[in-house]
Amino acid sequence: MTQKVSPDMKKDGVKIVYVLLDGVGDLPHPALNDLTPLEAAYTPNLDSLARNGSMGRVITVGKGIAPQSDIAVFNMLGYSFRDGGYVGRGVIESIGCNIDFRDGDLALRGNFATVDSDKNNRITDRRAGRIITKKEATEVCKALMDKIQFSDKDASIELVPTVAHRVVIRIRHNKMQLSDKITNTDPAYDKIEGMGIAKPTTSEDIYVQEAKSQDDTREAKAAAMLVNEFTEQTIRILQNHPVNIARKAAGRNPMNCILSRDSGNRLPQVQPINKKYGMSIGCIVEMPVEIGISKVLGMKMYEAGSLDDYEQKAKVAADSLKTVDAMYVHLKGPDEFGHDGDAKGKKRNLEEIDRRFFGVLAKEVSKVKNPVIVVSGDHSTPCIKKAHSDDPVPVLVSGNGIKQDGSARFTENYAKRGSLGLMMGVDVISKVLKLTSDNTNE
Incomplete structure (x- = not known):
């Protein structure tokens, strides 16, 4: 599970905000004229990020696996337990x-x-x-x-x-x-x-x-x-x-x-995340499972209000980049609407997150030198299934040094056509670091 990251993979001065939208992935729904909630939602800030970056798709844990959030988040942070070594949620x-x-x-x-x-x-x-x-x-x-x-x-x-x-x-x-x-x-x-x-x-x-x-x-x-x-x-x-x-x-x-x-029945033994990537990583999390993951991986946790204090989370995430190299932010909202089968509610929640979180984040990180924003999800929670599924989630890497691939919106369809292709969750962070390194060396 140990992953070697060469020193030149971290672009000098680059600051990363890594956002996971819980359960963001979805399937076309009749209540939205056979669009997904992301496709139906008005998300100008996410779409602006998409136009300034590259997209792809992620199988968060494994093909055919509809994962829970805990193991999905571990994988999206670069920790795979496919050898059977996971301690359980x-x-x-x-x-x-x-x-x-x-x-x-x-x-x-x-x-x-x-x-x-x-x-x-x-x-x-x-x-x-x-x-x-x-x-x-x-x-x-x-x-x-x-x-x-x-x-x-x-x-x-x-x-x-x-x-x-x-x-x-x-x-x-x-x-x-x-x-x-x-x-x-x-x-x-x-x-x-x-x-x-x-x-x-x-x-x-x-x-x-x-x-x-x-x-x-x-x-x-x-x-x-x-x-x-x-x-x-x-x-x-x-x-x-x-x-x-x-x-x-x-x-x-x-x-x-x-x-x-x-x-x-046993405590986990894993490599601390700062040592794994050779960089300091903080986080904004609220749910017990995400707090537990952060403690296990040794991430510094930042207070940023309650679950839906999106503006506060955006401000804290950007401000914290003064002291850490990267911030991981987990936003819970979309998943619960997926479980409830409420496609219109999920659409509204995504619009709220776009306006109140990503709108504020875009302004705040503009004060930071060389910001890179990464957006993905821990798993899909399609409203028509009311449960987690094995469908890939979209991933977006956006920043002034990232090659644009023609993506116009943060949606499942643009992700499918994106230049980043299909990757595994355990490889996302190393791929992001490689992209920033490649752009530095050009």
């Missing part, structure tokens, strides 16, 4: 929300969900309506930690709610190291070599799954048993919890189950 999110995690604990990512317990725990909403307050999530997690009783008295659980429907689960056993070789209870995702992979599902017919051990060890069997006990007791305890009684009375979906996925 549960561990990364544990790190991101400062859970006391140690090797041998079992960490999982969880979703508050809505199930119909009278119909074999059929899932009616994997995200319990998305709108979940911190107070609600905290009260529910406290009730579960107080009331869950494992049959194995040496096991304990910690639950940490993060953002909206998201929660991190840590199960610890006092006398054994638990194995992560178990299957998900969340039917929307599979796990391959530690990587979370989106599965095609139909919202009308999905059920809470039983966690199964993937090998015959005592540690794997114990881990699966504990996860199943947690799931069963969670559904029972939350059925008539005051929070859910109030939610139902208000016409909102109850958060009466927690779906778990992406188990991990």
